Amino acid sequence: MNTYSYGRQSIDKSDIKAVTKALTSSLLTQGPLVAEFEKQLADYTTAKYAVVVSNGTAALHLVMLALGLSSKDVGITSPITFMASANCLQYVGSGVSFADIDPATALIDPQQIQAKITSKTKVIIPVHYAGQSADMKKIHSLAKAHHLYVVEDAAHAIGSKYLDAKVGSCKYSDATIFSFHPVKTITTAEGGAITTNNRDLYQKLIQLRNHGISRDQSSFQYSSGANAGPWYHEMQSLGFNYRLPDVLAALGISQLRKIDNYIAKRQKIVDAYRRALSSDDRFTLLKEESYSQAAFHLFPILLNIDRLNMTKTEIFFALAKKGIKLQVHYIPVHTQPYYRKLGFKPGDFPFAQDYYLRTFSLPLYPSLTQSDVRAIIKIIKKTIH
Ligand SMILES: *Cc1c(COP(=O)(O)O)cnc(C)c1O
Secondary structure (H helix, E strand, O other): OOOEOOOOOOOOHHHHHHHHHHHOOOOOOOOHHHHHHHHHHHHHHOOOEEEEEOOHHHHHHHHHHHOOOOOOOEEEEOOOOOOHHHHHHHHOOOEEEEOOEOOOOOOEOHHHHHHHOOOOEEEEEOEOHHHOOOOHHHHHHHHHHHOOEEEEEOOOOOOOEEOOEEOOOOOOOOEEEEEOOOOOOOOOOOOEEEEEOOHHHHHHHHHHHEOOEEOOHHHOOOOOHHHOOOOOOEEOOOOOEOOOOHHHHHHHHHHHHOHHHHHHHHHHHHHHHHHHHOOOOOEEEOOOOOOEEOOOOOEEEEEOHHHOOOOHHHHHHHHHHOOEOOEOOOOOHHHOHHHHHOOOOHHHOHHHHHHHHHEEEEOOOOOOOHHHHHHHHHHHHHHOO
16 A cells, blocks of 8 residues: 655755765765755845755744844734744744634634734744735735844745745845755755845844854954954854754755746646645645745645545544555644634634644655656545544
């Protein structure tokens, strides 16, 4: 029996060769491949600057630090996301606020954001769920009107487009973050990146990624006297070790070369699912907005529970027996015990809660063949009733 998970990496000989070469070079970390990967990410997303880091969560954390978020501030994100989109605010002592989703797209709803803005709000973190961009023009204009930062969580959306711009171009935001976890569109095993067009933010990110250390002589404060020498460097802020090693940057460069092919394969699978499931009244598919050209990371579908005789739990067990290991994206973040302790309740965001009760994600990754996809569709149609 073939078994399918919701996502997995694609690694080929060229990736192995690139990593092997990096492993046998003199610098396993802090070498030239990091800068090369960053240049290619900036070119690909059309942003001015890219900073690669150890994972997507670190990317979110560093952006919050670099923007100066503090305990006086609050950020707004979607409840239907991976928890890191909210946790990054707590890391810097800021408050978390959620804005409910648009039930048609599962994307954060700009009107719901507007209703949540207060004098303490400092940043909006829209999530490009499943690969589809949030409505950035609307979010950007809200941010401008209220003097807020916008940080795009594009962990699902490398390669996607919003209107005529690549996600990550930061045309409507201060920064965008990506993740290169193995289930994402390209992988470095663990890894992440930030893109921005803001030079000051970029320099802060570079410093914070490496313990807050500066080696730029023009920035030194105490470089005379006993400190006059080539060894001298300064820790100017409290940073972290969030570096991506060269060995993994090598994998990233190799993966990025194949991204258009990965996306085309994902699109073909999505097209097949849509053809098979869009007119089946047991399911509802997410709406694709006309502004968006999504490079799909996930293919979540909604169960029309009131038309079914099985519960979602029964469906999961029945499909698992037939080799299809589904996943739910996501348990609404505000219902996690940590966030309940902060005062959130499941009913606070009714669209997110309804979405959670009905959604699961079908297998979607480039190495799925068309015959795999046909088999998955057949099992789903036969099993769910
Ligand atoms: C994967 C993911 C992250 C975090 O990325 P890691 O690299 O796993 O730390 C953040 N936000 C979203 C929406 C994600 O899916």
